[in-house]
Amino acid sequence: MSTVSLIRAHSYHPKTLETSLTTLLEPWGGMAAFVKPGDRVLLKPNLLTGSRPTQECVTRPELVAVVAQQVIEAGGKPFLGDSPAFGSAFGVARANGYLPLIESLNLPIVEFHGKRYQTVSEGFDHLRxxxxxMEADVVINLPKVKSHAQLTLTMGVKNLFGCVPGKMKAWWHLEAGKDVNRFGEMLVETARAINPNLTILDGIIGHEGNGPVKGQPRELGILAASDHVFSLDRTMVEILQVNPSLIPTITASQRLGLCPELTDIHYPLLTPQELQVSNWKLPDVLVPIDFGAPRVLKSTLRHLYIRWIKEPIAAYSQK
Structure with a gap:
């Protein structure tokens, strides 16, 4: 039986967050249940964009800092990584206020490099x-809960799409985007392959409406953690009172036998019913997932412009 730990949390203040995270991980015995001395630990936040730092589009750096500190206290060696759609992980992190935590904890940021891996799926014999x-000793997945104009909601499973490197993500939109079921299965298979040891969801302030970047912040006051990412996503859908059939990653994980029933999930602290949210706003209109070849080319050129021209200029101007 998988476990999902749920608590109320209303503050990003470091001391308060430290207490909240300790409480959140108590059902497993703390961070040491996941991290052993010497482990290389990937912290995978949602570093979507550097252009809207006040819109709660990314995982808050305060939460990442507290997680990193507890990893260090457990004897682990944390490093930060993501593959943003535009620009570099370092550039997006800098734009969202991550540099103080990076410098204070001497936390490396890595850019992701792709490698072909075999999968257990019949529909995808390999994934890049x-x-x-894939080679980290421990993966801690740190998503932000957001509405999503293509996939209705983005949570733990969708956040791991950031482990698909570079413009391979745009290629997947081109290759699988015409079939939402296939695209959802690709996301689920990616999450199954990465197999995060721990997922901690930032739901203190979420992002509702026309997300993942054009919606509005919404205070939820929730932190969630699980050793099973599919259970955590199913739980959050229940809390937000969104029909699971609307979420391609949920329906795909159900088809593949990876998503348990709520009755098969253990809730040692609060239950989804105790945290239910009213009137969570979904996107006004869902937009197509598929990218045509011109859009892929445009996206690639924008990525290269931000990474090789805009970000270096921004970094130089801050010196």
């Missing part, structure tokens, strides 16, 4: 994934 994620 970040070798940095």
């Amino acid at each position: 994934l970040s070798k940095e994620a």
